[in-house]
Amino acid sequence: MKVAFHTLGCKVNQYETEAISEKFREKGYQVVDEREFADVYIINTCTVTSVADKKSRQYIRKMKKLNPDSVVAVTGCYAQIKPDEVSAVEGVDIVAGTNEKSRLTEYVEEFMQEGQRQIHIKGYEELDAYDDMGTITNTENRTRAYIKIQEGCNRFCTYCVIPYARGRVRSRPLGDIVSEAKQLVDAGYKEIVLTGINTALYDMESDTRARAGNGADVGCAADEHVDAAAGHAGGPDDGNSNADRQETGQLYGVEKIIAVLDEMPGDFRIRLSSLEPAVVNADYVKRLLKYRRLCHHLHLSAQSGSDSVLRDMNRPYDREEYMEIVDVLRSFDPLYGLSTDIIVGFPGEKEKDFEESCSLVRECAFCKTHIFKYSKRPFTKAAEMKGHVAPQVKNRRSETLHQAGKEASLQFFAANSGSEAVVLAEEIYEEKKLITGYTGNYIKAYIKYEDLQDAERMLNTFVKVRLQEAFEDGMTAELV
Numbered sequence: 001m002k003v004a005f006h007t008l009g010c011k012v013n014q015y016e017t018e019a020i021s022e023k024f025r026e027k028g029y030q031v032v033d034e035r036e037f038a039d040v041y042i043i044n045t046c047t048v049t050s051v052a053d054k055k056s057r058q059y060i061r062k063m064k065k066l067n068p069d070s071v072v073a074v075t076g077c078y079a080q081i082k083p084d085e086v087s088a089v090e091g092v093d094i095v096a097g098t099n100e101k102s103r104l105t106e107y108v109e110e111f112m113q114e115g116q117r118q119i120h121i122k123g124y125e126e127l128d129a130y131d132d133m134g135t136i137t138n139t140e141n142r143t144r145a146y147i148k149i150q151e152g153c154n155r156f157c158t159y160c161v162i163p164y165a166r167g168r169v170r171s172r173p174l175g176d177i178v179s180e181a182k183q184l185v186d187a188g189y190k191e192i193v194l195t196g197i198n199t200a201l202y203d204m205e206s207d208t209r210a211r212a213g214n215g216a217d218v219g220c221a222a223d224e225h226v227d228a229a230a231g232h233a234g235g236p237d238d239g240n241s242n243a244d245r246q247e248t249g250q251l252y253g254v255e256k257i258i259a260v261l262d263e264m265p266g267d268f269r270i271r272l273s274s275l276e277p278a279v280v281n282a283d284y285v286k287r288l289l290k291y292r293r294l295c296h297h298l299h300l301s302a303q304s305g306s307d308s309v310l311r312d313m314n315r316p317y318d319r320e321e322y323m324e325i326v327d328v329l330r331s332f333d334p335l336y337g338l339s340t341d342i343i344v345g346f347p348g349e350k351e352k353d354f355e356e357s358c359s360l361v362r363e364c365a366f367c368k369t370h371i372f373k374y375s376k377r378p379f380t381k382a383a384e385m386k387g388h389v390a391p392q393v394k395n396r397r398s399e400t401l402h403q404a405g406k407e408a409s410l411q412f413f414a415a416n417s418g419s420e421a422v423v424l425a426e427e428i429y430e431e432k433k434l435i436t437g438y439t440g441n442y443i444k445a446y447i448k449y450e451d452l453q454d455a456e457r458m459l460n461t462f463v464k465v466r467l468q469e470a471f472e473d474g475m476t477a478e479l480v
Contacts, residue, residue, distance in 0.1 A: 001029050001040065002029065002038040002039050003024045004032050004035075004036060004040070005020070005021055005034060005041075006034045006041070006044070006059050008044065008045055008046040010195075011146055011195040011273050012195055012196060013044050013046060013076060015147070016133060017042070017044045018138075019134060019136055022136060023134065027105050027109075035066075036066070037067050041071070041073070042104065043060055043073070043074045045076035045079055048372075048375075049375035056074070060072060060086075060089050060092060071094070071111055073096060075095075075104065077161075079097060080166075081378060081379075087117070092117075093118070094108065094111055094118045095119045096120045097120060098166055098167070099167065102134070107120060127152065128170065129170060130171065132176075135176070136180060141426075142188070143424055143426045145184045145189040145191070147181055149199065149202050149254070150170065151169070151170050152169040153169060153201065157278070158312065158380055158381040159377065159382040160380065161378060161379055169198070169205050170205060171201075171202050171203050171204075177194075178260050182264060185266040185267075189268065190268050190462065191271055194257060194270065194271070194272055198279065199254055199272060199276070200278075200280050201253075204279070253284065255284075262292060269294075269424070270294050270295065271294075272294070272299075274299035274301060275299070276301060277302070280325075281321065282321070285298075295441070296329075296441045299339045299340065300325060302341065302342060302364075303341060304343060304356070305357035305361070306357060308348075308353060309346055309348070312348055322360075323364075334415070335416055335441055338364055339366055339368040340369055341370045341371075341372065342369060344357070344373055344374065346374045347382055347387045347389065348387035354401075358401060358404045362407070365411045365415065366408045367413075368409065369401070373398050413467075413474075416441075416467045417468060419467055420480060421441070421464075421467055423439050423445045423462070423463050425437040425447070425458040426438070428455050433449055434449070435447045435449055436474075439467070444472075444473055445465055445476075445477040446472065446476050447476075448478070465480060466478050
């Protein structure tokens with residue numbers, strides 16, 4: 001039996017698809033490319049925007065056309081939030097929510113035996129336990145491996161539906177994370193990326209004071225969800241507040257994981273997929289700078305450069321506090337790589353607010369700026385706000401900010417020109433005689449080679465280079 005997967009959305013979805021595919025392999029299935037004929041198709045969906053919903057529906061129909069007699073199972077955030085809408089799409093046989101992914105092999109085999117369409121969705125209050133998907137020992141990418149460390153979010157930003165799709169905050173046991181990391185390093189992976197729905201909330205189940213307060217202004221049904229989450233301790237949290245732990249120098253949060261991995265033997269480095277300024281502050285980020293394996297790159301979602309828009313988004317920091325984190329990182333290393341997310345066209349966003357987002361991008365010289373046009377999502381307070389921005393205005397602002405983001409990247413590349421860096425060599429482009437990989441501060445390096453065999457020996461190794469100039473989406477580099 002053949003099974004194929006298509007994944008939309010975040011790094012967590014990518015990790016979970018890898019975990020699901022391992023379970024199918026254990027059952028004797030052959031995993032094939034999504035463009036191939038298969039007996040089973042699994043679509044792991046995203047619902048962060050309405051565009052993501054649309055793409056999910058398109059892929060469902062596309063994959064069913066490859067084999068009209070195939071079993072089609074749809075999982076992920078879109079399935080969790082709109083199960084009836086997903087099940088109404090022609091060709092869908094199984095709908096499984098975000099906490100049901102580990103049981104997909106079971107559901108598929110039940111369908112093959114009984115032929116009955118299935119919907120497996122847990123309500124928000126039931127999304128309170130970490131769904132153990134086992135240990136990943138092999139990934140599609142042979143150099144970099146993601147490790148999921150936590151699930152859920154209790155921040156309830158007014159634009160975001162993900163807390164409703166993923167449920168309460170719950171952390172994966174530290175021992176399981178370390179065990180998976182060790183197996184991956186032993187298998188030859190050189191970069192371990194720690195990821196989660198809100199990575200910064202690892203180990204913080206019982207402390208809703210973690211930077212963001214108790215979220216009492218979020219409206220909709222979020223108030224009761226945050227109240228319910230406040231006393232919920234389903235993971236490794238010891239029950240002490242973060243303020244108490246910081247005062248005593250006790251390790252807490254994602255630092256617990258980094259501290260252990262930093263001492264683990266092997267030739268590898270650690271990267272954080274993101275840290276939320278809605279959870280951590282400059283003091284916490286400063287604690288992480290001492291770890292030698294941790295890459296000098298951080299994805300730090302700003303969402304806006306305007307204090308008034310940040311308040312309306314229920315983001316519990318202002319521009320000054322965000323810049324304090326940036327200053328800590330750039331004081332430690334002037335070439336510290338920073339990437340971010342910015343939403344344009346949030347309800348009530350004025351031209352002045354938008355200009356403040358543009359100026360933030362320029363001031364921070366982000367290596368990468370991810371831009372999203374605001375999308376109305378179910379259950380969110382922002383969907384009910386006044387002052388929704390016209391689509392043409394959102395389009396214009398998106399184009400303008402894209403240009404500002406490109407200029408910021410070039411500014412960052414120029415600052416790195418002439419500096420030496422370590423690159424994890426990952427891919428060969430034979431037609432251009434280039435080998436590519438990323439520096440620790442997240443610059444894609446294009447390294448010229450003369451002999452293909454030499455280039456092949458470089459793959460999945462760390463090589464020292466001197467960065468030269470901007471090229472395509474990164475920089476050219478020479479071996480040193």
